[in-house]
Amino acid sequence: MTEQQRAEEGPGPEPGETGRPEVTEETVEALVRSQLAKALGGKRGMVEAAVPTLTFTVSYIIASDLRLSIVLGVVAAVLLGVLRLVQRSSVQYVVTSLFGIGIAAVFAMRSGNAADAFLPGIIYNAVYAVVLGLSVLVRWPAIGLMIGPFIGHREDFTSWRENPAVVSLASKLTWLLVLPCVIRVAVQYPLWAAATYGEADTFAALGLSKVAMGWPLQVAAFAAMVWVLARGRTPLAERPADRD
Template sequence: MSDAVTPATPQTVEALIRHRLSTALGGWRGSIETALPTVVFVALWTWRQDIRLAAGAAMGIALVLAVVRLAQKSSLTHVLGAVFATGIAAFFALRSGRAEAAFLPGILTNAAYLVGTVFSILARWPAVGFLVGAGDPRAAEDPFGWRKDRGMVAVCSRLTWVLVGVYAIRLLIMVPLYLAAEVAWLGVAKIALGWPLWVASIAVMGWMLVAGHTPLEPDSDTSPEAEPADTA
C-alpha cells in the first residue's frame, strides 16, 4: 500500500486556471531584470543629463543580466525581453535626442496591448486564455484546448478585462507625462506601473478566481480527467 499523497485535482474552472497561471507566470527575478535598466537610465539622466551615457548604461546593465543568466544556465525569457526593450528605448532616445523618447516604445506597446486585449475578448479568444494554455502540460499537442470549455472561455474573458484596466491606467498616466517631457516622473511611473501594478492585477484576478465556482465541462480537454497523471 503506497503512502504517497495524490495532489488534489482541480474541480472548477477557477481552480484549474489558478494552477495553470502559477505554472506560466514568472517570479520576482524576471520583474527586477525588466525594471533595472529603467532605474539606471532615469538615475543617470537625472544626474548627468547625458542621453548617451544613460542609454549606454541601461543597455549595459541589461546585457550583464543576460550574461549572468547564461552563466547560471537559467531561463533567458525575461532578461531577453529586457535587453530588447532597453535596446529599442535607447534607439528612440538617441535618435531623437530627447530623453522622454525612451518611454515612447513602451507607451505604444501598451496602446497596442490595450487594443489587442479588448479585441481578444470580443472575438472570444481572451488573452488570459493563452497564459492558461501555456501552463497546460499538453500545450504542445493542443495549445488551444482551453477553448473547448465554454466556462473556461467566459472566466478568461473576465480576467482579461483586468489586463485591459492595467493598460488603460498606464496610458492615462504616462501619456500626459510624456507630452510634458517629465523624464524623471516617467521613470517613476514606468516602475510603479510595472511590477507593482502587475501584482495588484494578479491579486484582483486571484480574488475573482477564489470567489468563482464555474464547473468544468466533463467532455472538455481541460477537465480533471484530461489532466495527465503525476508519474513522479
C-alpha cells in the same frame, strides 16, 4: 468524534455534493492560476525588468547624457543576464528587458529626446489594451486562447467556447489584464507629452512611473485575477481520452 461515531453516521458527502467543489487540477481556475504563476517570474523577474529602466532614468537625471544613459541601461541588463548564465538559470526575463531597452534606445537616439525612450512602452500598452479589449468584445477573450489547448477536446482547442461559464471567466480575467495597460497610458502619455513639448520637466516622473507601474501594477492585476479564480469553481470539460 470517535471511530464508532463516524461509523454510525456513515460516510460524509462527496466533494461537490454540498456547496461548491474544491479547486483542484480539474478546475479551470486552478489551471489558469498555474499558467499565471509561470508568467509572473517571481520577485527576481520583477527586479530584472525594473533595473535597466531605473539605471537609464537615474543616470540621465544625473548626467543628462542620453548615449551614456542608454549604455548603462544596456550594461545593467547584460550583467543580470551574465549572472543568470553563471547560475545556470533561465534568462527569459533578462532577454525581455534587454529587448525592451534596445527598442527604447532606437526611439530616443533617433529623435535625440530622452523621453522618447518611454514612447515604445506607451504605444505597446495602448495597442495591447485595444487588442485584449477587442478579444473580449468578439467573445474570443485572450485568456481563453491561452488555456484553450488544455480545456475540452484535444483535437479542437476552440471547444472551450462551448462552455459559457468558461467564456465568462476568461473575459473577466482578460479585462483585468487590460486595466494596467489603460492606467499606464493614462498616466505616462501626459508625462511624455509634457516632457517632449517642453511644457514641464517630467522626465524623472516619467521614468519612475514606468518602474512603479511595471511589475508592481502587473502583480496587482494578477492578485485580482487570483481573487476571482479563488471564488470560482468551473470544472474542466471531460476530454474524449479521459472517458476511455
